[in-house]
Amino acid sequence: AQKITQTQPGMFVQEKEAVTLDCTYDTSDPSYGLFWYKQPSSGEMIFLIYQGSYDQQNATEGRYSLNFQKARKSANLVISASQLGDSAMYFCAMREYSNTGKLIFGQGTTLQVKP
Amino acid sequence: DVKVTQSSRYLVKRTGEKVFLECVQDMDHENMFWYRQDPGLGLRLIYFSYDVKMKEKGDIPEGYSVSREKKERFSLILESASTNQTSMYLCASSFLGQGFQPQHFGDGTRLSIL
Numbered sequence: 001a002q003k004i005t006q007t008q009p010g011m012f013v014q015e016k017e018a019v020t021l022d023c024t025y026d027t028s029d030p031s032y033g034l035f036w037y038k039q040p041s042s043g044e045m046i047f048l049i050y051q052g053s054y055d056q057q058n059a060t061e062g063r064y065s066l067n068f069q070k071a072r073k074s075a076n077l078v079i080s081a082s083q084l085g086d087s088a089m090y091f092c093a094m095r096e097y098s099n100t101g102k103l104i105f106g107q108g109t110t111l112q113v114k115p
Numbered sequence: 116d117v118k119v120t121q122s123s124r125y126l127v128k129r130t131g132e133k134v135f136l137e138c139v140q141d142m143d144h145e146n147m148f149w150y151r152q153d154p155g156l157g158l159r160l161i162y163f164s165y166d167v168k169m170k171e172k173g174d175i176p177e178g179y180s181v182s183r184e185k186k187e188r189f190s191l192i193l194e195s196a197s198t199n200q201t202s203m204y205l206c207a208s209s210f211l212g213q214g215f216q217p218q219h220f221g222d223g224t225r226l227s228i229l
Contacts, residue, residue: 004157044222047217047219050215052215102163102173105159106157107156
């Protein structure tokens, strides 16, 4: 069965420093996609970045990059040059291509950026 | 921009009431989803729908039902609300199909059952 694990319930980072949020996954499907979402305290879920299982390069979107290690089944989110507005909860999610678009979410990591 | 609109940000209801949570999307997405979010548990799928009048159970459907009479609207129904259904409810939508199809979320409804 597919599963997503985020082992860091909470993290702190100093403003302007980089931070890595961990995500490991488990699936038997060779085709899948991995997503990261950000949820500020206001509650909305904001899509950040996507990595397909067959993508040759790690995904990047501005200050966000995804450190994809397929053999280890990990898909860590790296945020460079942290800003105060990055303080939020972050969710890793996986979609197997064989299903109708359902996502399986991890438990989330709360990130606090210190000034 | 994709817009997913949930009818209420905050809602307070009483035990035993029938509760309706409404969700509307404006991007002609085939898929629509209802999740609940609880601390330490992440988001858990209640129900989803991939077409009008079609629905499938997610991981925690007990105590809930859904309705999709029009493509843009997906309703979550708590038949007889109970205190353990106090939670944050999130609606999402996406295109059907493989590959890169991110789900777009509404702002969520914080539901309290007293």
